Amino acid sequence: MVRSSSLLRAVSKDQTILGLRNRGIDILRNPRTNKGMAFTLPERQVLGIHGLLPPTVLTQEEQMYRTMQSFTRQPTDLDRYVLLAGLQDRNEKLFYRLLSENVESMMPIVYTPTVGLACQKFGLIYRRPRGLFLTIHDRGHIFELLSNWPEEAVKAIVVTDGERILGLGDLGAFGMGIPIGKLALYTALGGVKPHQCLPIVLDVGTDNDDLLSNKMYIGLRQKRERGPAYDELVEELMQAATERWGRNVLIQFEDFANANAQRLLDKYQMHYNTFNDDIQGTAGVALAGLLASLRISGIRMRDHKVFFMGAGSAACGIASFLALQMVIEGMTEAEALDRIWMFDADGLVVNERPAGMSGTKARFAKNHKHMSDFEEVIGEIKPSILIGACATGGVFTKNILNKMASWNERPVIFALSNPTSKAECTAEEAYVHTDGRGIFASGSPFDPVVYKGKTYRPGQGNNSYIFPGVGLGAIVAQMKHISDKVFLRAATTCAEMVTEADLEQGRLYPPLSNIRAVSLRIAVETINEAFEDGSASIDPKPQDVEEFVKSKMYDYKYDSFLPIMYDWPEEAGHEISDEKFMHFKEMI
Structure with missing residues (x-):
């Protein structure tokens, strides 16, 4: 047990426990921990960021209002896309709350149709890493590249090879915008935690001559690799991903061309926790x-x-x-x-x-x-x-x-x-x-x-009415595979939620x-189907499946970095559990 007064002194004075004084600026630079001007004065003082922000303290609601003002003032949808991408890179919780509570106006920006234009302009708007680019030349080293991804608890992967991006055709490495957008919706609409999500592009080249001659193109400048080498790369990814993050990691195939989409689904559907969203x-x-x-x-x-x-x-x-x-x-x-x-x-x-x-x-x-x-x-x-x-x-x-x-x-x-x-x-x-x-x-x-x-x-x-709920259910149930019956059940559930009005x-x-509520219902039905067909790995089945799913969903409301300041008085002798202390340490 740790005394509350001792913990406060340790946090504010002893750099050897958490090293916060040296890491204060890193908290602002990390989108998972950054709250911008919503940090309270006590948080700013203890975390070593006092003075690094303007003195005004804003609520998350006030930040949402300010961001919406900027959003509506952008001249084009692509500018709105770039604005939201920048917010996602700075402040995850604000981004996902904004998207979740403004789905009708923002989903067309984050995903179709604007994401198509964003993919076409991806070389121009690319700012920072938000996924993995695995090339055909990396065969034999895929596990090493996956190990470069810093998250130890990846639960959902969306992978594309960029050959059939929406109705736009072969965009090669520019197709990265699709898995990024899909996974943003996994979180905003399905409640999957963002650090559990990983976008991947398999860059095997492109047959788009315009891209190959485009100075802004960021992928391999070669024609598409096909045949055995291509299949070996996909196979290595499937094996390496499950070795790195467990047999139940969800792998969603996205925007593969007709020649590959169905055959890869047929090959892997009953052996991995996987599905093809386009199919x-x-x-x-x-x-x-x-x-x-x-x-x-x-x-x-x-x-x-x-x-x-x-x-x-x-x-x-x-x-x-x-x-x-x-x-x-x-x-x-x-x-x-x-x-x-x-x-x-x-x-x-x-x-x-x-x-x-x-x-x-x-x-x-x-x-x-x-x-x-x-x-x-x-x-x-x-x-x-x-x-x-x-x-x-x-x-x-x-x-x-x-x-x-x-x-x-x-x-x-x-x-x-x-x-x-x-x-x-x-x-x-x-x-x-x-x-x-x-x-x-x-x-x-x-x-x-x-x-x-x-x-x-x-x-x-x-x-988006279907895949976030199915994905959430597959993750929570740690499914071994996803049958077509899951999607039939999801479709029926979605249709039942359409009112006469x-x-x-x-x-x-x-x-x-209402799409977040739809996703929750579909997740529950996905888990029910998983227990009926034997594909669920968790045991036993939760007594209240809906409440169990809710307990696993992402909360986009801000955490307090100093829960002890509000949960426990500082009187000498008051103690804080080791569990609470470790949670506080890990959060920071």
């Missing part, structure tokens, strides 16, 4: 929106005919989940697959077509004549659900939308491609060209639309302001 997260959030749409259309999923514009990994992931849902509703798998059609750059996905067949799309191929005219195909198939995942802006034309409305009382239109410029249609086009009867959702945010006196608030089918306004998802 499973996108599929989960799309299914959530479609499940919500059933309450408007009154049509069961099994009775819909679904048409995809695009047949890549995201489209195939959504289609697989839709087929599973139809099977749950009583169809055979063959019957479910018969209700799902796909169209890509080579035309209708059929068994016999000039371009041949590759990847998982073959599962959805039909015994039908080859057709290459999109509008003609739509007219023949007459779908009730039209889903865009092709990253081709404006492909859902006025004629296409008019046709959808001509044979459907409530046509379902999902334009899921990101960023906004790649959306298959806008919210306004979807409502106007279906005479207000369209049920619409998009991947990027759109402003409310007023049509014939009614205001429609389009739902954004953002993966939301549906009346055209929303197919809960308001973004």
Whole structure:
């Protein structure tokens, strides 16, 4: 036990215990400990930072107000992105509280659509390390590089190879903006502690000639490495990460090209605590929106005919989940697959077509004549659900939308491609060209639309409704692997949280302001599923799963650096537990 008066003297006078006098400036430079002008006068004196800050003491609420004033005054979204990135580099708790409590205005800046532009300009805005760059030339030394990361308790890794960044294509090392943004949402929306998060880029080169000749490019200046060397790098990362941080560390694959995304998921899904957000997260959030749409259309999923514009990994992931849902509703798998059609750059996905067949799309191929005219195909198939995942802006034309409305009382239109410029249609086009009867959702945010006196608030089918909750649950349960059933359960949970008032306004998802509550519910359901399928490592199952999850979540409110000054009087003889003393020491 340590006497309170002795501890105060030790903290303020004896540098040999905590060395605070020499470390005071480091506390201000460390984003995890820095509170800026919110340090109280006693804290400033004891920590050795008195005089290093202006004399005014601000509350966190006052700091948020001041930051919002700066945020709204920035001339462009990219400037707002840079401002928030700077705040994240200086003061983590203020950044995450600001983001958590202003999701609707800030998530489009921190993530889609602005993060796409930030990635394109990443060489210009790069300031300080916020992740690991592992190159193809580092093979054989990946564990050593992971050991350079200072955190000993990493729980969540988001990794990309930069080949398919949103709908922007191959951005190579510039793709680091994606895992940084994803993990910011893990914390702000899912409550995963920021020091437990690690962004990684696998830099194997880029086939983007513009980047290779760009003086601002910060990655390897070589064409992409493919084949065995690429697979060896991924394999080494998986083994090294689990060796460094344990078998249950969560590894999320992000923005890998179609050629690699599904095969890597198939290879690692049942052997590591891993998932691919572009496949499973996108599929989960799309299914959530479609499940919500059933309450408007009154049509069961099994009775819909679904048409995809695009047949890549995201489209195939959504289609697989839709087929599973139809099977749950009583169809055979063959019957479910018969209700799902796909169209890509080579035309209708059929068994016999000039371009041949590759990847998982073959599962959805039909015994039908080859057709290459999109509008003609739509007219023949007459779908009730039209889903865009092709990253081709404006492909859902006025004629296409008019046709959808001509044979459907409530046509379902999902334009899921990101960023906004790649959306298959806008919210306004979807409502106007279906005479207000369209049920619409998009991947990027759109402003409310007023049509014939009614205001429609389009739902954004953002993966952020799904992956933070799934990730949080997987971390808390220390899952061995993550099955597709986890995402089906997450989708159902998200859809159940859409109210009748939301549906009346055209929303197919809960308001973004409620997304932290959605993440908590999904985390609870993820843990329940983990105990049901045997993938949870914690034992026994908590009696109150929700309270257990809450106890593990990040608190963005400021800590006091001097809890003893408020919790215990200084009378001689009063004692402080060794546990409290060590907590205070570790915090500093």
